[in-house]
Structure formats: structure tokens, C-alpha cells
Amino acid sequence: MNPxxxxxxxxATPLRELPPFLRTRVLAAAETRARRRAWFWPHPLAxxxxxxxxxxxxxxxxxxxxxxxxSTFVPPGETPPEVRTESYLAHVRxxxxxxxxxxxxxxxxxxxx
Amino acid sequence: xxxSRDFLENLYDAHAAALFGFVLALTRSxxxxxxxxxxxxVRLARQPRRAGRMKNPRxxxxxxxxxxxxxxxxxxxxRERFVQGHEPGPLFAAADDPDETAFRAALxxxxxxxxxxxxxxxxxxLWHGLTFAEIASILRIPAxxxxxxxxxxxxxxxxxxxxxxxxxx
Numbered sequence: 001m002n003p004x005x006x007x008x009x010x011x012a013t014p015l016r017e018l019p020p021f022l023r024t025r026v027l028a029a030a031e032t033r034a035r036r037r038a039w040f041w042p043h044p045l046a047x048x049x050x051x052x053x054x055x056x057x058x059x060x061x062x063x064x065x066x067x068x069x070x071s072t073f074v075p076p077g078e079t080p081p082e083v084r085t086e087s088y089l090a091h092v093r094x095x096x097x098x099x100x101x102x103x104x105x106x107x108x109x110x111x112x113x
Numbered sequence: 114x115x116x117s118r119d120f121l122e123n124l125y126d127a128h129a130a131a132l133f134g135f136v137l138a139l140t141r142s143x144x145x146x147x148x149x150x151x152x153x154x155v156r157l158a159r160q161p162r163r164a165g166r167m168k169n170p171r172x173x174x175x176x177x178x179x180x181x182x183x184x185x186x187x188x189x190x191x192r193e194r195f196v197q198g199h200e201p202g203p204l205f206a207a208a209d210d211p212d213e214t215a216f217r218a219a220l221x222x223x224x225x226x227x228x229x230x231x232x233x234x235x236x237x238x239l240w241h242g243l244t245f246a247e248i249a250s251i252l253r254i255p256a257x258x259x260x261x262x263x264x265x266x267x268x269x270x271x272x273x274x275x276x277x278x279x280x281x282x
Contacts, residue, residue, distance in 0.1 A: 006271055006278065011239045013217055014206040015134040019143065022133070023125060026151045030121050030158035 117161050121154055128174050131241060134204075135175055138236040139182045139229060141201035141221075149181050175241075176251045179233060186229070201225065212281045216274075223273040230254075231266035238263050 003011065074080045079087075129150060136146040153174060157163070167173045204224065205217040224232055230252070237248045245263070249256040271278075 006274075007239065007267065009278065009282075010220065010270065011242075013220060015130075015240055016137070016203050016206045018130045018133045019147065022147055022150065023129070025147070026129070026154045027118075027122060027125060029151050030154040031118055033155045034117055034158040034161070 117158065120161075121157060124157070124170060124174075125154065128171055131171065132174050132178055134240060135233075135236055136178050136182060137202065137204055138224060138232060138240075139179070141204065141225060143202040145182075145185070149178055149185075152181060153177050171241075172247060172251055175237070176253075179252060183229075216277055216281055219274055219277050220270075223270050226273060227266050227269060231262045231269070234259055234262040235266040235270070 132150055132153070133146050136149045137143065140146055140149070156177070201221070204221040208214045208217055224235070227235065233252060234248055237243045237251065238245075243251070245256045245259040248259040248263075252259065254262075
């Protein structure tokens with residue numbers, strides 16, 4: 001479809017030119033942004049180092065004892081916690097009997113007499 | 114980074130004038146048009162990979178500019194008019210001939226009378242020579258809609274400018 005003379009007349013009207021200062025301003029702003037991006041955006045090598053670090057942490061985590069195992073671990077030479085608790089409770093029972101003014105009942109194992 | 118700078122410089126030299134004319138036609142503000150162009154180039158600098166994937170840089174830039182202008186107008190809460198209470202800057206180059214000066218001023222005023230969507234379509238068709246399909250992809254509308262918007266816009270310009278056009282023809 002050919003344009004009519006009116007359309008051609010409008011299309012021939014020249015638009016104003018770009019302000020000359022704009023090129024410097026726009027490109028300077030874009031370059032500043034690109035520099036900032038380059039500064040904050042880690043290099044692929046840095047991403048690799050971060051990934052390797054996380055893998056090392058994960059392998060150490062899974063190679064060691066679990067949290068439950070760690071909590072029940074008794075170093076050699078130490079009394080296990082459940083035995084310590086039992087002994088403590090026996091001590092408390094005897095103390096309560098004394099405090100109540102009673103003689104502690106000694107249970108004899110007759111088979112050993 | 115030098116590649117990126119060269120790329121942006123080449124892009125600016127090739128398309129900034131057209132982009133400025135388009136945004137100026139929509140906003141009628143030199144400051145807004147400058148800000149929109151700057152924002153587009155800053156975004157391109159932030160996403161160099163996206164910039165490198167552009168198939169049609171002119172269409173991409175026009176589309177980005179149109180979105181920015183529309184978004185700014187929505188933020189301001191004015192869908193009717195994009196111009197915000199300031200004296201509109203000249204849209205056309207200055208002319209030596211007084212008749213021509215008068216015609217260009219009247220044309221700029223008449224364009225401002227068009228709704229923004231029609232103005233964008235008329236501008237892209239008349240001053241960038243784009244097809245309706247290209248305009249449709251930039252404005253994200255069907256090609257038929259672009260064609261009808263152009264037709265309505267042109268008819269309105271014709272009716273507004275007829276007396277002056279006939280006089281200086």
C-alpha cells in the first residue's frame with residue numbers, strides 16, 4: 001500500500017537530533033554499572049572455590065559421627081552416664097532414709113551366708 | 114569489559130537517535146527521554162549476555178523503551194497522558210521557513226492529542242518505516258490492532274492538520 005501525500009509529508013518531517021551530551025552520560029552510566037557488576041560478580045574461578053569449600057564441609061560432615069552418636073559417646077576411662085545416674089539415685093535414696101531418721105534396711109543375700 | 118563497552122557504544126551510535134525520537138514522542142520530555150535511554154543502556158550493561166542474544170536490536174530497544182514509558186506512566190497513575198505538567202520539548206528539528214516551523218509545531222501538538230498507543234504506532238510507522246508486524250511485536254499487540262490504531266491515528270492527524278496542510282501544500 002503506497003502512502004498518500006499527507007503520510008509522505010508527515011514522514012518527511014525530520015525529528016530533532018539527539019542531544020550531544022547524552023552519549024557521554026549514557027555510556028558513562030552503563031560503564032559504571034558494568035564495572036560494579038564486574039567487581040561484585042565473582043569470577044567463575046571464585047564460584048569453583050566456593051563450591052569446593054562446600055563439598056569439603058559436606059564430606060567432613062557425613063564422614064564424622066552423627067549428632068546422636070556424638071551425644072552418647074563416652075571417652076575411654078570414664079563411667080557411662082547411665083551408670084553414673086543409677087549410682088547417684090542410690091545415694092539419694094540412702095540419704096533420704098537417714099534424713100527421715102530411719103535405719104537403712106540392709107538386704108542380705110542369704111544364699112551367700 | 115572492553116568488548117562490552119564497544120558493543121554498547123556501537124549500539125548507541127546505531128539506535129540512540131531513533132530511540133530518543135520514539136521516547137520523546139511518547140513523553141514529550143527531553144529529561145524523561147534521556148532517562149529512559151540511560152536506563153535501557155544501564156540494564157544492558159548489567160545483563161551483557163541478554164544484550165548479546167538480541168536478534169533485532171532496534172526492535173528490542175524500542176520494546177524496552179515502550180515498556181519503561183508505560184511502567185513510568187502507570188507508576189504516576191496516569192494512563193491518559195504521559196506528559197506530567199511540564200512544557201513539552203520540541204519533537205521536530207528546527208526549520209528556517211516560518212510556514213514549515215508552524216507546520217512542525219502543529220504536527221507536534223496534533224500528535225500529543227493522540228492516545229499514547231496510537232501515538233506510538235503512528236510514530237513507528239511514519240518515522241521508522243516499520244511494518245505493522247514489526248510494530249505489533251514491539252508494542253505486543255496483534256498486527257491488525259496495530260494497523261487499525263495507525264489508521265485511526267492518521268485520520269485524526271489529518272483532521273487536525275488539514276487546514277494548515279492545505280494552506281502550505
